[in-house]
Amino acid sequence: MIEGADDPRDAELLARVAGGDVAAMRALYLAHAEPVRRFVRSRLRDESEAADIVHETMLSVWRGAAGFQGRSSVRSWIFSLARNKTVDHVRKQARVSLGEPDETTPGDDPNADDVIAAAQDARRVRECVGKLSANHRAVVHLAFFEELSYPEVAAIEGIPEGTVKTRVFHAKKLLMRCLSRLGG
Amino acid sequence: MATRQFSEDDLLAYVRGAARPDLSDRIEAAMAAEPALKAEIALMRGLGPALRGEDAGPDATAFGWRRLEAAIRREPSGRADAAAPRRMAMWRAAAALLAVVGLGQAVYIAAQWTGGEAPAYRTASEPAARHVLGVGFAPDATAAAIAELLTSVEARIVDGPGAIGLYRLGFASAEARDAARARLEASPLIDLVADE
Numbered sequence: 250m251i252e253g254a255d256d257p258r259d260a261e262l263l264a265r266v267a268g269g270d271v272a273a274m275r276a277l278y279l280a281h282a283e284p285v286r287r288f289v290r291s292r293l294r295d296e297s298e299a300a301d302i303v304h305e306t307m308l309s310v311w312r313g314a315a316g317f318q319g320r321s322s323v324r325s326w327i328f329s330l331a332r333n334k335t336v337d338h339v340r341k342q343a344r345v346s347l348g349e350p351d352e353t354t355p356g357d358d359p360n361a362d363d364v365i366a367a368a369q370d371a372r373r374v375r376e377c378v379g380k381l382s383a384n385h386r387a388v389v390h391l392a393f394f395e396e397l398s399y400p401e402v403a404a405i406e407g408i409p410e411g412t413v414k415t416r417v418f419h420a421k422k423l424l425m426r427c428l429s430r431l432g433g
Numbered sequence: 434m435a436t437r438q439f440s441e442d443d444l445l446a447y448v449r450g451a452a453r454p455d456l457s458d459r460i461e462a463a464m465a466a467e468p469a470l471k472a473e474i475a476l477m478r479g480l481g482p483a484l485r486g487e488d489a490g491p492d493a494t495a496f497g498w499r500r501l502e503a504a505i506r507r508e509p510s511g512r513a514d515a516a517a518p519r520r521m522a523m524w525r526a527a528a529a530l531l532a533v534v535g536l537g538q539a540v541y542i543a544a545q546w547t548g549g550e551a552p553a554y555r556t557a558s559e560p561a562a563r564h565v566l567g568v569g570f571a572p573d574a575t576a577a578a579i580a581e582l583l584t585s586v587e588a589r590i591v592d593g594p595g596a597i598g599l600y601r602l603g604f605a606s607a608e609a610r611d612a613a614r615a616r617l618e619a620s621p622l623i624d625l626v627a628d629e
Contacts, residue, residue, distance in 0.1 A: 274505065278498050286493075287484065300493070304500055311505050361468030368475040374483035393480035396449065399442065414441040424476055 259323035267315035278307050281324065284395060285331045291390035292335050292383045302338055306331040321404055325397070328405045332387075339383075359429030367428035377427035385420040388413055438463065439470075448477045506571075507621050564604040565591065567627040568617060582622050586613035 259280070265273035282303055289299040289306075309330050317326060367373045378386060391402040392413075399417075403410040439447075439460060446452040447460045464471040566588075570579060583589060583602070588610075591603035602617075604610035617626045 271502065271505065275498060275502070278501060279494065282497055283494055286497075300497060303497060304504070307497075307501050308504055311501075358469070359472065361472040364472035365475040368472070368479035371479075371483035374476075374479050378480070378484065389480060390484060392445065393477060394484040396481070399445070417441055421473060421476060424480075425472060428476065 256323060260319075263310075263314050263317055263323050266311060267317070274307075274311055277310065277323075281327050282307060284324075285327060287394065288328060288387070288390055289331055289335050291378075291386040292332075293339065298338065302331060302334050305334050309334070321401070324395075325401050325405055328391070328395075328397075329407075332405050332407070359425040363429045364425045373428060374424075377424050380427060381420055381423060385416055385423065388416045389420050389424075392417060444474070444477065448474060564607050564610045565601045566604070566610060566614065566617065567625075568600050568602055568623050569625040569627075570600065571622050571624050578622055582617075582620055586616050588613055588617075 259277070262273045262277045262280075266277060285306055286299055286303045289302045290296065293299050293302070306327065310327060313330075317323070321329070378389060381389065387406060388402055391397045391405060392399065397405070399410050399413050403413045406413065443452065443456055443460065447457055452460065460470075460474075464474060586609075588602040588604055590600050592601035602613075604613060614626060617623050
């Protein structure tokens with residue numbers, strides 16, 4: 250049953266995938282694999298490991314399409330699968346704790362003009378995003394790149410919506426301080 | 434970020450162009466007075482374009498698809514978990530139907546012989562009818578791959594496809610049929626192996 254999906258084309262493709270349609274799976278893959286890869290990379294720095302997780306995620310889409318209940322959009326469902334696989338992967342690797350506390354780095358107020366100038370420089374912005382914790386990078390990516398709503402981000406990350414907003418708030422604060430230094 | 438007179442929802446709506454006009458007016462008035470808010474909005478607007486520059490590129494996506502395609506073609510029975518029971522039921526029905534058709538055909542042929550006349554024809558399935566298996570091929574199995582598989586198990590198609598796509602494979606002996614069964618069941622080219 251495909252209900253509540255935001256994108257009718259995604260829902261149609263997923264229904265066909267549930268029936269074993271490889272062409273539909275290819276279309277779904279081409280639409281979502283790259284966003285999923287970027288999301289996984291926001292939590293995991295190794296490109297080849299990210300590629301493996303994308304593969305496992307999309308394989309789960311193929312295997313589980315018929316079980317999709319439509320409680321979220323297809324896109325959110327796929328991102329949730331990716332998030333869970335990333336968490337599992339990191340736990341197995343025991344290299345990073347995804348439960349790490351949010352950074353709180355009090356410091357000087359950033360210079361607004363420096364931030365405004367640096368925010369136009371994609372390379373600088375990426376450099377600063379790369380310095381965020383995995384938790385902060387994930388919410389920033391989902392909210393500002395994937396343009397998901399905060400409730401959708403909360404569902405994918407498995408955290409309360411309020412926590413998403415807190416992470417976004419702190420991430421912006423950290424990014425502004427970082428950009429202020431780079432732009433100054 | 435000196436001010437928190439606007440919620441995260443307000444700011445996100447504004448950046449996405451989805452804020453109500455009155456909210457947009459208030460945010461813009463505040464931005465004019467507060468450089469920190471102006472900087473925050475600039476950052477929020479800059480994040481999307483900046484992160485878009487991290488694409489892996491079409492080659493990586495194409496490679497990823499080829500890898501996934503190979504994996505899903507190796508496990509045709511693994512797809513659509515919830516649909517699997519329905520599909521198995523369909524195949525069981527198909528196998529039962531095939532058995533009925535085979536029985537009817539045998540009765541018909543026997544009737545021809547008991548009539549004391551030479552059969553007017555010999556069905557293609559008749560010579561192999563004693564050692565057969567019903568099989569359903571995977572939808573994406575190619576003819577060349579099927580031919581190679583059948584050659585390897587010394588089987589040949591003696592009938593089919595039926596109305597629902599089931600084929601009958603004939604074998605030279607019961608031993609050959611039994612030896613082939615496991616290989617057919619393990620092959621990704623075969624969706625179902627059914628006895629008659």
